[in-house]
Amino acid sequence: MAGKRIVVDVLNGEASFPPPIWMMRQAGRYLPEYREARRQAGGFLDLCYNPDLAVEVTLQPIRRFGFDASILFSDILVVPHALGRDLRFEEGRGPLMTPIREGEVDELDGEAFHVNLAPVYETVTRLRKELPDETTLIGFCGAPWTVATYMIAGHGTPDQAPARLFAYRAPEAMRRLLNTLAERSAEYLKRQIAAGADVVQIFDSWAGVLDEASFEAFCIEPVRLIVESVRREYPDVPIIGFPRGAGALYDTYRARTGVTALGLDWSVPWTQARKLQAEGAVQGNLDPLRLVAGGRALSEGVDAILSELGNGPLVFNLGHGITPETPIAHVEQMIARVRGASAK
Ligand code: CP3
Numbered sequence: 228m229a230g231k232r233i234v235v236d237v238l239n240g241e242a243s244f245p246p247p248i249w250m251m252r253q254a255g256r257y258l259p260e261y262r263e264a265r266r267q268a269g270g271f272l273d274l275c276y277n278p279d280l281a282v283e284v285t286l287q288p289i290r291r292f293g294f295d296a297s298i299l300f301s302d303i304l305v306v307p308h309a310l311g312r313d314l315r316f317e318e319g320r321g322p323l324m325t326p327i328r329e330g331e332v333d334e335l336d337g338e339a340f341h342v343n344l345a346p347v348y349e350t351v352t353r354l355r356k357e358l359p360d361e362t363t364l365i366g367f368c369g370a371p372w373t374v375a376t377y378m379i380a381g382h383g384t385p386d387q388a389p390a391r392l393f394a395y396r397a398p399e400a401m402r403r404l405l406n407t408l409a410e411r412s413a414e415y416l417k418r419q420i421a422a423g424a425d426v427v428q429i430f431d432s433w434a435g436v437l438d439e440a441s442f443e444a445f446c447i448e449p450v451r452l453i454v455e456s457v458r459r460e461y462p463d464v465p466i467i468g469f470p471r472g473a474g475a476l477y478d479t480y481r482a483r484t485g486v487t488a489l490g491l492d493w494s495v496p497w498t499q500a501r502k503l504q505a506e507g508a509v510q511g512n513l514d515p516l517r518l519v520a521g522g523r524a525l526s527e528g529v530d531a532i533l534s535e536l537g538n539g540p541l542v543f544n545l546g547h548g549i550t551p552e553t554p555i556a557h558v559e560q561m562i563a564r565v566r567g568a569s570a571k
Contacts, residue, residue, distance in 0.1 A: 234296045234363035235425050237540050238465035238488045238508045244570045245533070246541040247295035248562060249365075251469075251490075252548030253288040254300045257555065260287050271316035272308075275301045281350040282357060289362060291555075292562055296363040296426070296542075297354065299419065301347050303369025303430055306412055307378050309343035311336035326381035326389070329400045335407055344415060348422045355423030366424030368415050370431035370470070371408035371449035375401070387436050394445060401445065409449040413456035420461050428467040428490065429453060432547070434480075435472015435492075442476050443483075450484045458485070467510055471547060477503060493546035497535040508540035513561070515545045521557040529564045537570070 233247045255261055264284050268274040275281060285300040304322050308314040312335070315323045341348075355364055368374075376390040377383070394401040416427045434446045454466055469490030470480050481489055481503060489503055491511035503509055517528035532543065543565050549558075 232361060232363045232425055234542055235465060237542055238426060240508055240540050242538060242540050244537055245566050245568045246537060246543045248543040248565050249294040249296035250545050250549050253294060253298065254284045255549060256551035257549055257553045258287055275305060276346045278346050278350045278353060282353050285354055286357060292558060296365050297358055298365040299351055299367060303374055304377055305344065305347065306368060306374055306415060309340045310411065312378060321383045322377055324378060324381045327378045329397045332400045332404045337411060340411060341418065348418050351419050351422035351424055363425045364423060365426045365428055366416060366419030367428045367430060368412040370429050371405040371412060372445045373431050373433045374408055375404055376433050387433050391436065394441060405445060405449040409452040413453045416457050417460055420464055426465045428469060431470040434470035446470060447480055447483045454485045481506060491546065500536060504536060504539040509536060510542040510544045512546040515547055515550050518557050518561060519550060519553050521554060521560060525557060525560060526564060529561055533568050
């Protein structure tokens with residue numbers, strides 16, 4: 228299979244220039260065809276749990292832009308949902324859940340976990356059949372810490388204060404919650420791989436709000452458990468860890484979790500990024516607002532990534548998800564600039 232799916236080879240440490248490219252949240256509201264499918268589905272979760280529609284929206288950015296990788300369309304919060312926690316998405320408000328209390332941590336109901344997630348596995352199976360052979364299929368889950376922050380607060384917050392307070396007041400309950408999520412997320416990823424995912428990514432969007440001790444206990448340790456469990460069964464499947472905002476702690480994260488490749492956000496300095504890249508592939512890290520701005524801000528951002536990281540194993544991506552106000556023409560400009568670049 229070597230050479231067939233370039234994103235897999237690069238994640239395994241092979242340098243390739245121009246680098247392969249995809250975008251976090253590449254299926255989404257910036258695309259009119261996504262907004263139409265979303266309208267037909269009714270709610271966001273109906274889109275996630277309907278394989279026909281989930282396959283359709285996953286393929287939309289591949290058809291339009293020909294990205295080198297496709298990411299399963301779903302959400303990180305389907306895991307707590309499948310464990311019996313309620314979940315709603317309201318237009319303009321994001322996810323809403325009933326906040327979990329300390330006493331409920333040991334009552335998470337895993338009985339129907341894989342039955343509840345069966346539509347996701349079916350989506351992955353169908354995607355692998357429908358995607359072009361050379362397109363890498365990425366499965367994903369949220370990191371336990373990031374998933375827990377939404378379970379505890381019940382909604383998005385600017386700094387995840389409710390989850391941090393929970394962790395300080397009830398560290399043992401927090402550890403048990405994260406352990407359960409880690410075990411279940413590992414099973415979830417393994418099922419996605421069995422269904423046809425070539426790569427998996429662990430999204431830890433809120434890794435950046437923790438102090439060093441909490442980062443080790445609540446971010447690194449559960450991700451390490453997931454990596455260990457997935458590797459035992461699938462030693463060759465690349466695992467991308469994305470601890471957004473981890474700053475200087477990116478180094479420890481790579482060393483201690485054992486992920487194959489690191490997703491970098493745009494705040495990581497080049498010296499650190501190159502050091503990290505010397506130990507394995509990196510993915511990222513354009514500021515999504517450069518993509519909104521377009522013009523010189525975009526060209527300069529793309530060029531900087533290519534010249535600083537283009538000599539090593541790099542998967543070109545954004546430093547976080549694309550935002551709904553992004554003009555499609557700017558996405559085209561970005562792809563053309565990456566694909567048209569010549570090696571220095
Ligand atoms: O990347 C992709 O195209 C795959 C799909 C994907 C979605 N969410 C679809 C989505 C992925 C990988 C995610 C991950 C996710 N979900 C994360 C981690 C990555 C990140 O962006 O930080 C988080 C924290 C969530 C939880 C979540 N889902 C939030 C906070 C929100 C609301 C914010 C928003 O953008 O509206 C969502 C909703 C969501 N997930 C949308 C999409 C396309 C928009 C909902 C809609 O269509 O109405």
